[in-house]
Amino acid sequence: MSSLIPLLLETADPCPERLAKILGKDKEEVERELEELRRDKTILGWMPILNPEKTDAEKVRAVIEVKISPEREGGFDRMALRISKFEEVESCYLMSGGYDLLVFVSGKTLNSVALFISERLATIEGVLSTATHFLLRPYKEQSHLLVQEGSVEEKPPVSA
Numbered sequence: 001m002s003s004l005i006p007l008l009l010e011t012a013d014p015c016p017e018r019l020a021k022i023l024g025k026d027k028e029e030v031e032r033e034l035e036e037l038r039r040d041k042t043i044l045g046w047m048p049i050l051n052p053e054k055t056d057a058e059k060v061r062a063v064i065e066v067k068i069s070p071e072r073e074g075g076f077d078r079m080a081l082r083i084s085k086f087e088e089v090e091s092c093y094l095m096s097g098g099y100d101l102l103v104f105v106s107g108k109t110l111n112s113v114a115l116f117i118s119e120r121l122a123t124i125e126g127v128l129s130t131a132t133h134f135l136l137r138p139y140k141e142q143s144h145l146l147v148q149e150g151s152v153e154e155k156p157p158v159s160a
Contacts, residue, residue: 004033005042014046051146052138060113061090061106064121065099065131076100079126088116099131110134 003023013019020030037043052059068079076094080101084092091104103121107113113134122130139147 002033002037002042004030004037008043049142049144051141053146058108059106060108060110061104061135062113062117063133063135064103064105064117065133066101066103066121067098067128067130068100069126069128070100071126079124082124083121086116086120088113088120 004019007019007022008014011018011022014034016027016030016034019025019034020027023030034043066083068076070076071078080092080094083089083101083103086105088105088107089103090106091102093102094100095102105113105116105121107116114132117130117132121127137147139145
C-alpha cells in the first residue's frame with residue numbers, strides 16, 4: 001500500500017509539495033505516486049467537506065433502504081449498478097439486514113426527491129420495497145463535526 005494513502009485520508013490535501021515535505025520525499029516522486037494511484041483507480045477524485053449550513057446551495061438529501069429481488073445470474077450487483085447510475089444517487093451500498101441496498105440521494109427540493117423515489121426508483125422491476133428517511137440536519141460528516149458544543153440554542157424549559 002502506498003504511504004500516501006493514510007496521509008491523504010487524514011489530510012485530504014492533494015498538494016504534492018506539502019505531501020512530499022511531510023513524507024520526506026521528492027515532489028516528483030509524490031507526483032508519480034499520485035498519478036499511479038489515479039491510473040489504477042485507487043484515487044477516484046477529491047471532494048471538499050462543506051458545512052451545509054454555511055453554503056448557499058440548498059439541497060435535500062434522503063437515505064433510502066431498498067429491498068430487491070436478486071437476479072439469477074447477476075445477484076444484487078446488476079440491480080445495484082442500475083440504481084447507482086441515476087444522477088440523483090450519491091452513494092449506493094449493499095448491506096445486510098432487512099433491506100438489501102442503502103441508497104443516498106439528493107435533489108433541489110423535497111418534491112423532486114420524493115418524485116424520483118416514487119416514479120423512478122420504486123418502479124424498477126425487481127425493487128420490492130423502499131423505506132425513505134429524509135436527512136434533516138447534519139452533525140458530523142466524514143469525521144468532521146459540523147456543529148460545535150454550545151452553538152445549539154437551548155430551548156427554554158416548558159412550564160405548566
